[in-house]
Amino acid sequence: MNTAAAAGTWRLGDLEVNRVGYGAMRLTGNGMRGNSDGTPIDRAAAVGLLHSAFEQGVDHIDTAAFYFSPLRSANELVNRALSAWSGDVVVATKVGPGREPSGEWLTMARPDQLRGQVEENLRQLGRDHLDVVNLRRNGPDTASVAEHFGALAELRRAGLIRHLGLSNVRPEHVTEALAIAPVVCVQNSYALDWRRADETGLVDLCRELGIAFVPFFAISGLRREASADQRHDARVRSVARAHGATPAQVRLAWTLHRGPHVLAIPGTRDPAHLAENIAAGALRLSAEELALLDTPAEDAAGS
Template sequence: MTTKTFSLGGDLTINRLGFGAMRLATGTFDGPTRPSESGIAVLRRAVELGVNHIDTAGFYGRGGVRANEQIRTALAPYPADLVIATKVGPLPGPDGVPSGQATPDQLRGLVETDLRTLGLDRLDLVYLRVGGMTGPGGESIADRFAALAELRAEGLIRHLAISNVDAAQFAEARTVAPVTAVQNKYADDSALLAECEAAGIAYVPYFPLGGGGTPLDTERLGKVAARRGATTAQIAIAALLATSPSVLAIPGTGTLAHLEENVAAGDIDLGDEDLSELRG
């Protein structure tokens, strides 16, 4: 890593190793719900360990355990340097799974709900999350991004971002308003990452540690982990951060032990031998 921090939008300095709130309520998509108190303890410990970037969404949660409420309970009044990023766009279907998409007119309500549940007057970073669980592309996002840009002009949002997009959607959004971050599923997205790096835009991959059906190359990671006295997950996080100075990592968990392990990965600086082995 050339640096452990990133200037988000040119005015928010954050640690590149942040925290994703998706797993606070449940460890897996179909796993049991965790007690809300455990998530609150994890959030407080994360901030104690130096995490100052939390990624959440109004649709993160199950039943009565909701990530935004946990964040507010655990951390409000918020530390001055804490940046909270949220995502809007998905709407829950009849089964509660966020499978629908909000229209431009519906986005204001989603933003106002996040402001209320998080207890904020302004959201630091709001992603327009496009599509469902399928891959990106195939639709225009200009009208929806323009609706968020209006809310930014009103002072409800500080910075805008996009999630689950392809190169064409990325380019389209940038014609509407400044894009501060891109959050895509971890994959071969090197061209888009290069564009982000050149423009000073954060690139925030999700499912980089094997979630969402993407397996880790545990053999290579295991060899480096054994040599460095670390876990395979720690090496995966360190390798992710070594990819580009624009990459932000947001590993999530609902347990204190796993949190401590993840945060410790930020202190692992992989050498040329390590990175060469990981690249094969």
């Protein structure tokens, strides 16, 4: 059985993790924008799924207090799973945006409100400190991250946070934040068909600085929150057939091939898909296959 260790490791500050992790958002039955993905998973099944991930070598989880639906909270499910698990698992969460208990999204939190968001994550996860907290930039109203990141740096000095990261940012935000405190990871939307982080130079900047780049929506194609099988073009399918793999596995493998600093946090509620996602870390693509995948879709279609 392939494990998450097959893709190698990376260090988030002093925390070494396998490059293939798990994103907890889909456990709630709601997407990031509140789009329903169906009936939430049974709590016992969710804990079992997370334990299965841990058994297969997953040792870091992405979550957030704002990942919840009327019936489920991602942090609550992660807390339950970790309380019955003896191994070490790094938990990364996010602050910045907020949601009312009704699910309605709020505007970006003020810097002085971030402590409350951090403490809410601590309560929900049942911890006395958070391993990694990503400041998620929420829209054009937060052009600068300095004031918000500075507030989180104070909480890091107070011992509530171990390491800091950024999410949904541009290269200049990374530079701005680094002048305040160390940054261990940057989490942005990035996929084979969604390469804005390449266009801005963010992926390469993170490599140069020794910062983990953590894509979300890595297997979703252009529709981002769509399920992984919505947009698989001929080049992905051909590479998948050559390896006896699924198109989703090829997309994940392509992402991991972007550099040893690139992590993966695919989420699923299906145990079979979980195993497939983890196995993608062992998939090795040739230079020719990577060149084919890097061909723009419209060029490949006309060849």
